[in-house]
Amino acid sequence: MSNLPSDPSRRTFLKSSSMLATGSLLVGFELPYSLASTPKPSGAASLMTDAFIRIDRDNTITVLMNHAEFGNGVYTSLAMMVAEELDIDWQRLQWEAAPTEPQYYSPIFGEYLTAGSVSTAGAFVPMRTAGAKTKALLVQAASLLWQSDATQLTTNAGWITHIDGRRVSYGGLIKVIQDHNLEPPKTVDLKPTSAFSVLGFPKKRIEAPEKVTGQAVFGIDIKRPGMIYGAVARPPVYGSRVIAFDDKAARAIPGVLKVKAIDAGVVVLAKDYWTASKGAKALTVQWDDLGLGQLSTAAFTKDYRALSKTEGLLAEDIGDAKGLHATASAVHEAVYEMPYLAHATMEPMNCTAQVFDDRCEIWVGTQNQGNDRTVVAKMLGLPETSVVIHRTLMGGTFGRRASKTADFITDAVQAAQGETVPVQIIWSREEDIRGGHYRPLFVHRLRGSLDAEGYPASWHQTAVGQSIMQDTKHDPTYMVRDIDIYSVDGCLQEPFGVFPYGTAYKIPHHRVESHNPPKVGVHPHEWRAVGHTHTGIAYECFLDELAHLGDKDPLALRLHLTRDNNRMHQLLLRLKAVSDWDQPLATGRGRGVAARVYSVSPIAQAVEVTVDRDGSFTVDRVVCVVDCGFAVNPLGIEAQIQGGVMLGLNAVAYGAIDLVAGQVQQSNFHDYRPLRINQMPDVEVHIMQSDAPPTGVGEQATTPIAPAVANALFHATGKRIRQFPLDRFGFTLKA
Amino acid sequence: MITIVVNDEARTVSASPDTPLLWVLRDHLHLTGTKYGCGISLCGACTVHLNGEAVRSCTLPVSAVADQRVETIEHLAAGGDYNAVQSAWLEEDVAQCGYCQSGQIMAATALLNNNPSPSDAEIDAAMAGHICRCGTYQKIRAAIHRAAKETKRGGPSA
Ligand code: FES
Ligand code: FES
Numbered sequence: 001m002s003n004l005p006s007d008p009s010r011r012t013f014l015k016s017s018s019m020l021a022t023g024s025l026l027v028g029f030e031l032p033y034s035l036a037s038t039p040k041p042s043g044a045a046s047l048m049t050d051a052f053i054r055i056d057r058d059n060t061i062t063v064l065m066n067h068a069e070f071g072n073g074v075y076t077s078l079a080m081m082v083a084e085e086l087d088i089d090w091q092r093l094q095w096e097a098a099p100t101e102p103q104y105y106s107p108i109f110g111e112y113l114t115a116g117s118v119s120t121a122g123a124f125v126p127m128r129t130a131g132a133k134t135k136a137l138l139v140q141a142a143s144l145l146w147q148s149d150a151t152q153l154t155t156n157a158g159w160i161t162h163i164d165g166r167r168v169s170y171g172g173l174i175k176v177i178q179d180h181n182l183e184p185p186k187t188v189d190l191k192p193t194s195a196f197s198v199l200g201f202p203k204k205r206i207e208a209p210e211k212v213t214g215q216a217v218f219g220i221d222i223k224r225p226g227m228i229y230g231a232v233a234r235p236p237v238y239g240s241r242v243i244a245f246d247d248k249a250a251r252a253i254p255g256v257l258k259v260k261a262i263d264a265g266v267v268v269l270a271k272d273y274w275t276a277s278k279g280a281k282a283l284t285v286q287w288d289d290l291g292l293g294q295l296s297t298a299a300f301t302k303d304y305r306a307l308s309k310t311e312g313l314l315a316e317d318i319g320d321a322k323g324l325h326a327t328a329s330a331v332h333e334a335v336y337e338m339p340y341l342a343h344a345t346m347e348p349m350n351c352t353a354q355v356f357d358d359r360c361e362i363w364v365g366t367q368n369q370g371n372d373r374t375v376v377a378k379m380l381g382l383p384e385t386s387v388v389i390h391r392t393l394m395g396g397t398f399g400r401r402a403s404k405t406a407d408f409i410t411d412a413v414q415a416a417q418g419e420t421v422p423v424q425i426i427w428s429r430e431e432d433i434r435g436g437h438y439r440p441l442f443v444h445r446l447r448g449s450l451d452a453e454g455y456p457a458s459w460h461q462t463a464v465g466q467s468i469m470q471d472t473k474h475d476p477t478y479m480v481r482d483i484d485i486y487s488v489d490g491c492l493q494e495p496f497g498v499f500p501y502g503t504a505y506k507i508p509h510h511r512v513e514s515h516n517p518p519k520v521g522v523h524p525h526e527w528r529a530v531g532h533t534h535t536g537i538a539y540e541c542f543l544d545e546l547a548h549l550g551d552k553d554p555l556a557l558r559l560h561l562t563r564d565n566n567r568m569h570q571l572l573l574r575l576k577a578v579s580d581w582d583q584p585l586a587t588g589r590g591r592g593v594a595a596r597v598y599s600v601s602p603i604a605q606a607v608e609v610t611v612d613r614d615g616s617f618t619v620d621r622v623v624c625v626v627d628c629g630f631a632v633n634p635l636g637i638e639a640q641i642q643g644g645v646m647l648g649l650n651a652v653a654y655g656a657i658d659l660v661a662g663q664v665q666q667s668n669f670h671d672y673r674p675l676r677i678n679q680m681p682d683v684e685v686h687i688m689q690s691d692a693p694p695t696g697v698g699e700q701a702t703t704p705i706a707p708a709v710a711n712a713l714f715h716a717t718g719k720r721i722r723q724f725p726l727d728r729f730g731f732t733l734k735a
Numbered sequence: 736m737i738t739i740v741v742n743d744e745a746r747t748v749s750a751s752p753d754t755p756l757l758w759v760l761r762d763h764l765h766l767t768g769t770k771y772g773c774g775i776s777l778c779g780a781c782t783v784h785l786n787g788e789a790v791r792s793c794t795l796p797v798s799a800v801a802d803q804r805v806e807t808i809e810h811l812a813a814g815g816d817y818n819a820v821q822s823a824w825l826e827e828d829v830a831q832c833g834y835c836q837s838g839q840i841m842a843a844t845a846l847l848n849n850n851p852s853p854s855d856a857e858i859d860a861a862m863a864g865h866i867c868r869c870g871t872y873q874k875i876r877a878a879i880h881r882a883a884k885e886t887k888r889g890g891p892s893a
Contacts, residue, residue: 071832071869204828211833212821214768214808218834221767229762254751272762274754346772346780346834346868395770395834396868429773635828639871643831646870669777669866678859680872 047174049134049184051103052127053082059158059171061086062094066104067123068114068367069207070394070401071643072698073636076206077120078127080633084198085131085191087155088170095206097391100369112370115402115526117599117696120632124694125190132191133184140182141173193630193691202635207393219365219392222352226421228257231276231428232411233283234265237662238436238522240287242266250279259283262414264407269415273426293662295521300441300659301337304464304517308335308445312462312513313481315488315496319509321458325447328458332549333447336538337723339656341439341527344672347395348432351412354422359386361422364409365394367402371473375406376413398647399526400437404472407437433672434664438657439527440466442487444538448507454550455560456543458509463487463535466524467516483514489531490596490703491539501597503539504568505561521659528647532598532703537652537724540594540707544714554711555581555593555606568595568602571625571688578686579606579623588612589620590716594704600695601628605645605704607681609712615730617716619649619681619709627688628697637697638685644701645683650675652706653733654725679733737801741766742810752798757781759797760807768808768837772866779865782838783807789845808837811844820844823882831869839865843879852883 046056054062063082069075079093098104105112108122135155142160143150145168152163161167176182193200210216233245245266247259255275259268268279325331352363360380366372369389377384394401403409408427416423427435442465451457467484469475478485480497491512493502527533547557555576562569572595575581585591588611595604603626611617624641631637654673658665666672710721713731723729738747739756741764748763755774760766760783772780774793781793784806811818817825820843830836839862846853846861853861858879867875 071830073831204825205830207833208825208828208830211830211836212817212824212840213812214766214837216833217767218770220771221761223765223767272750272754272758274758274762275751344868346778346832346866347770348772394832396832398868426771429775639828639831639874642873643870646872647868668775669773670775674778674866674868675870676863676866677872677875678863680870683873 045174047177049137050130052098052130053086053134055134055170055174057171057174059092059169060094061088061092061158061170062096064098064104065095066098066112067106067119068365068391068394070365070367070397072119073205073633073639074114074119076203076636077632078123079206080198080203081123081127082131084196085128086135087157089157090198090203092158093206100373100389105370113402114367115399117601117698117700120694121696124632128190129188132188136188137177137182137184138170138173141176141180142168144180144182145173145176199632200630200634203633204635217392218347218395219352219363220347220350220395220426222363222392222424224352224354224363224422227352228269228271228419228421228423229273229276230267230269230412230415230423230425231273231280232262232265232267232425232431233280233285234431234434235285235287235289237287237289237293238434238664239292240289243286243288245286246284249282253279253282262411264411267411267415267425269419269423277428289662292521295659295662297340297441297657297659300517301443304441304443304515305335305337307515307517308443308462308464310515312464312515313483315483315512315514316492316494317511318493319458321460321509321511324449324458324509325460328449331447331449332545333445334542334545334722336444336446336541338442338534338537339658339724340441340522341533341651341655342433342435342657342666342672343398343400343437343527344433344674345394345396345398345400348429349400349408349427349435350425351409352422352424353409353412353416355380355413355416355419358382359388360413361388361390362409362413363390363392365392365397365401366409367397368406371404372406372409376409379410379413398528399530402526403437405523407435429669430667433666433668436522437525438522439533440468440524442534444534446538446542448542448546450546450550454552455557456507456546456550459507460511461491461538462513462515463491463538464515464517465534466519468524468526468530470516470519482516484516486526486531487514487516488512488535490535490598501600504565504595504597504602505543505558506564507561521662528644529598529699529702532596533648533651533706536594536596536703537707537710540596540704541710541722544592544707544711545720558593558595562595567627568597568604571595571602571604571627574686574688575604575606575623575625578625578684581606588716590712590714592708592710592712592715594707594711596700596703598696598700598703601626601697601700603627603700603704605701605708607705607708607712609709609716611713611716611731616732616734617713618734622681622683622705623686624683624701625686625688626697626700627690628700629690629692629694631687631690632694634687637687640697641685641701642683644699645705646675646680648702648705649681649709649733652709652724652726654727656725656728676735679735737797739797739800739803739805741805742807742813748797750797752796754797756783756792756795756797756800756805760792766807766809770834770837772835772838777866778835779838779842780835782841782865784841784845787845787848789842808841811840818844819882819886820847820878823878823885826881827874827878829871829874829878831871835865835867835869839867839875843875843882846879847882847886851886853879
């Protein structure tokens with residue numbers, strides 16, 4: 001059983017405070033928290049040996065986690081990295097969220113952000129180094145204590161043992177380190193892969209005990225002294241402003257405390273959430289829709305389709321696809337259309353905030369606390385250091401909790417302004433699904449031709465959809481010549497901007513263009529695997545079309561096109577073998593394949609489907625092969641692949657957010673349908689053996705599943721699907 | 736004032752009678768292991784046991800359960816040991832984000848109480864109302880089979 005107190009932020013406070021009181025040593029590192037408001041401490045001394053590791057006298061070892069845990073398993077991976085070098089008892093490791101300080105910024109992004117499936121890659125050296133430096137410090141202390149050479153000492157499971165049998169726990173050395181002002185060495189050697197005993201072995205989730213007992217603290221579970229609850233009446237047309245409201249009926253509800261307008265709508269504060277939500281429903285609000293009530297996704301699709309025929313911004317132009325198509329005898333052309341998608345995280349958006357005259361405290365599950373802090377500080381006119389964010393666990397995100405506008409945080413902060421107590425805002429599921437942050441709707445137009453042997457000779461793709469990054473703080477980094485690199489990620493053969501990879505395929509003439517239609521109505525937003533969620537479908541399905549035209553087996557074609565990319569080529573050979581690709585299938589069954597490179601890691605999937613005459617189908621088997629470099633935690637990788645497949649399959653089967661007269665039509669799980677256990681295919685996970693540095697695996701599996709299923713449906717029925725989700729266009733995943 | 740028996744303790748709360756049991760547990764009794772997911776009986780995140788049966792607390796007014804026995808996720812391991820389902824969940828490393836898992840575990844525990852060795856189809860039927868957006872379904876199925884086996888072997892009862 002876990003012995004963790006139920007509130008991680010509180011735990012941090014007590015420990016940080018106790019360090020102050022006992023004058024413990026902090027090595028090369030400033031105090032992690034502003035302690036202005038924290039209770040004065042008592043308790044055992046503890047020692048920060050490094051920004052990431054704290055050791056208590058009772059030999060409790062805590063890892064400060066600078067990446068967010070939302071199901072991704074990153075707390076487990078980071079703890080494994082520390083445990084490997086520090087030689088500690090895995091079971092005794094504790095964790096807590098690291099504060100918003102520069103030493104905790106992602107080495108890849110240079111800000112406090114968990115995104116892009118790069119946490120493991122970014123942390124692999126720093127976290128092991130933290131462990132190794134701490135161990136060196138402890139060995140140094142033990143040598144001093146026993147006046148003996150370090151070669152006579154061994155470390156194991158949190159203890160140092162002398163050759164003569166004497167033992168001391170790591171925690172037992174704190175006083176020696178403090179008394180002698182010992183410091184860890186500036187540089188250390190890390191264990192070679194061959195010496196690993198933790199990394200590379202399947203390890204169970206470090207925070208699992210809390211999650212099976214109801215003790216895990218998500219943002220929605222925060223309780224603060226005196227806390228009140230808020231529910232927000234939001235506009236039917238996303239982005240509307242409040243003109244006026246009538247709150248008479250709301251105020252008449254016993255338990256309603258206050259009603260006020262905030263940027264997002266009108267908030268009702270009450271003693272419990274149920275009362276607040278009843279109050280919000282009882283309001284009559286007059287809105288100014290700012291002209292957004294005209295928008296519809298049907299019109300977007302039509303406009304984008306027209307735009308896709310026109311010349312866009314040139315992202316890549318290898319060879320002369322355009323010239324070739326002007327004269328070629330046969331150019332195949334197809335248009336693929338993908339709708340908006342909501343994230344629908346299991347835990348709806350929520351945030352708790354308390355605003356004081358000179359500072360603000362926030363309790364929230366977020367991927368993006370650096371930006372959140374900046375946004376809130378600006379809004380309140382406070383220095384950033386006066387905004388303290390206590391990050392909790394989160395019930396899923398899929399990108400949603402990396403809000404560029406900090407929308408679900410500013411709600412709570414505005415609601416808490418003028419209140420003397422903390423305020424918790426919870427979004428209803430309906431508000432969450434209508435919350436305006438979506439995977440953008442995209443139209444891709446593709447044209448291609450074959451060479452004399454039936455292999456793709458030319459490719460011309462035009463991607464049309466709202467840019468995620470344009471006019472955001474990430475604009476300079478993620479826009480290349482005004483092209484959002486996410487709009488075309490997964491279409492290009494060559495590296496582009498900060499993305500050091502292309503598709504693994506080589507087609508001699510390859511041209512990709514991009515259009516950025518106006519960013520109106522809703523926020524185009526990252527959604528697990530981002531650009532690949534639409535480019536993957538367009539690219540892999542059209543490639544399948546060309547394979548069919550050229551009379552090639554789809555997997556054989558991909559093997560052919562990856563001749564110069566050994567990593568993907570080997571992966572596809574493995575997929576061919578483990579998926580029984582060459583075994584014949586019965587009538588009504590079909591097989592499809594897709595192969596993608598996302599955030600450096602190659603991944604491919606082969607799926608089998610069974611389709612009935614009426615188009616209803618089951619996904620019977622998904623075989624996935626991934627190459628993510630050195631596999632830090634094979635058990636965690638398996639979970640990410642299974643989950644990624646589920647989410648991608650769910651989206652391609654049912655996922656769509658529609659705007660009609662500016663209003664989101666979907667509202668809850670009956671019309672934004674989640675995949676259920678009876679629809680979950682068997683997912684077989686195969687990891688390529690590799691000693692290369694680890695690369696991402698959190699989003700990769702979401703990318704190939706959608707096109708692989710569409711290709712399998714074509715294989716089974718001869719019907720090509722180019723509009724999504726499937727259930728609107730003839731194919732319904734059986735319930 | 737309404738009195739309900741939660742986790743073997745009589746608790747009196749001042750919530751309005753139409754308040755769903757879910758919000759009474761969470762906001763009045765601070766038993767936050769039971770989760771809000773949809774509010775309209777579509778997701779199962781709010782599942783608790785009412786007189787031993789799995790029910791959805793988000794649409795169950797507290798007035799309807801006055802003086803009845805409610806058990807929440809916090810109570811399954813109250814004796815200090817995980818129940819068979821929780822142990823199997825840890826063995827199979829089911830949880831990802833974990834948010835749906837209280838409801839999944841309450842549902843699986845009730846399933847095994849009624850049917851000690853369910854087939855895949857029976858598991859699907861009992862668990863199809865329980866959404867997991869992280870996609871832990873394969874492991875949920877494996878964990879239920881494992882718990883069934885352990886219980887039969889005379890492990891801790893579900
Ligand atoms: S919250 Fe009760 S079923 Fe979803
Ligand atoms: S584990 Fe995240 S929703 Fe189920």
